[in-house]
Amino acid sequence: MKGGILLTTGVPSKEQVESRTPPKSRRERGPFVVIECFQEIPCDPCHYSCKFGAIKQFESINDIPEVDWSKCTGCGVCVAACPGLAIFVVDETFSDTECLIAIPYEFAPLPGKGDAVRLLDRAGQEVGGGFVHRVLPGKKPQGTPVVWLRAPKELSMTVRNLEPVEKGGVSHG
């Protein structure tokens, strides 16, 4: 199938994800944006949302966003701005064992700071447990809430969703 695994399953390929991951030296320096938007679609608000100019100017509305990681501060503003909910921020410098991951999360009720959560990958499969580090609820009705998760460091490029633990009643945290 033209378009590969992304267009048959909705899950991007390993190569696609790697193409949006900065080099190790940059990852060790602090939080960075990961834009998982791989298809030409008529959309450009991510570029305008970044006050640091880290998402390059679009020539055509259909361009695929391109990041200049040297300018990205990992602030997370673009995460809430993307209508495709395709942008994440990862911070691998949080601690020796844990990373932070910012995830756009449009579900009610919002989890609270410190809550234990199940960590899900791009296919919605549980890959481990983590905690809510911070919640930015956004302004209703327009805003997209952003949940910053604390997760095992080795899952920084795997975890892309969360599920409150209370839902199933089992704690993996």
Place this chain on the structure above:
Amino acid sequence: MKTTELAIVGAGPAGVCAALEAASYGVKVTLIDRDDEIGGQLVKQTHKFFGWHEKSAGTRGIVISRNLAGSVEENASICFMGSTEALGYYKDDGVLLLETPQGIEKLKSGRLLIATGACEKMILFPGNDLPGVYGAGAVQTLMNVHGVKPGDSVLMIGSGNIGLIVSYQLVQAGVKLAALVEALPGIGGYAVHASKIRRLGIPIFTGYSIKEAYGTDCVEGAIIWQLDDNWQGIAGTEKDLNVDVVCLATGLTPLCEFLWQAGAGMAYVPALGGFVPLYDENMKTTVDGIYVAGDVAGIEEASTAMAEGRLAGLAIANSLGKVSAGEFLEKRRVSLEELEQLRAGPTGKAIVEGLAGLRGQMGKRVSV
């Protein structure tokens, strides 16, 4: 009989943008919708739109519709007739017959814009008449307008943007999505929407279709199966799903009855959703004075409908002598360029080809 300079049937994104544009040149507009609210399908679109940053990209459909409704209400040149069904068009007299809450009325207009949008396509399978089989638009209306859960567990048919978006919104409403099936080998809608529902754990089966829905008085389950290269189900690949709702997102088709009635030139273009009117670069049909905009002119995104509406509004104002020649040509150029860019990506390719076919046929027609 009432008269107006421009009558618009349909107060969705296309109709409203046309009304605002035409009114900005002083055209007196009557905007008609069977709903009591302005916004058409936007009133249930809780997701954020794509498009240009400066043209409401990143804004939720519900917010866009509120903004548009506010602009219409403030505009003294636009008269909105809500809860009004347009029953027919009498081409010999150019009269629209309307059923208003006060009774039947006739409306004669200098120009007529048909912005009636589209309706959902049904597909054939055993059990498709059981209660619990819904169109995706109906499910969205139930949930997002009326706050009613359509059921507890859903099988979604179709992976276009509507199928993907409604799946996501069902989960937001606390409904379980058992699976999404797509008969084609690949997902039809935007990949970002597909990724959004995949990370919720919703399985997507491409190359699959529904074999049947079953149940005594309503849907109690549904069976899906894999399709071969000839679109036939493959025995042995069946999966039995415990669902109480089958939601059809199998495409839209233009609501163009008025255009047939008016005797407008029509063409069958599968990429545009079925029969569509022939129209020129002013959004004018083959009938003098009758224009189209939005899904009725070919199924596309709301951002395209809005752009087409603005173009039709401009062209209508110009045809009534209210725009200077220079301004008209310049604004039309910008509008056409905007439409071209919206369709420039790979997802717009089939649409562009379909439209090119329409233009070819339009060239051969003379106004009737």
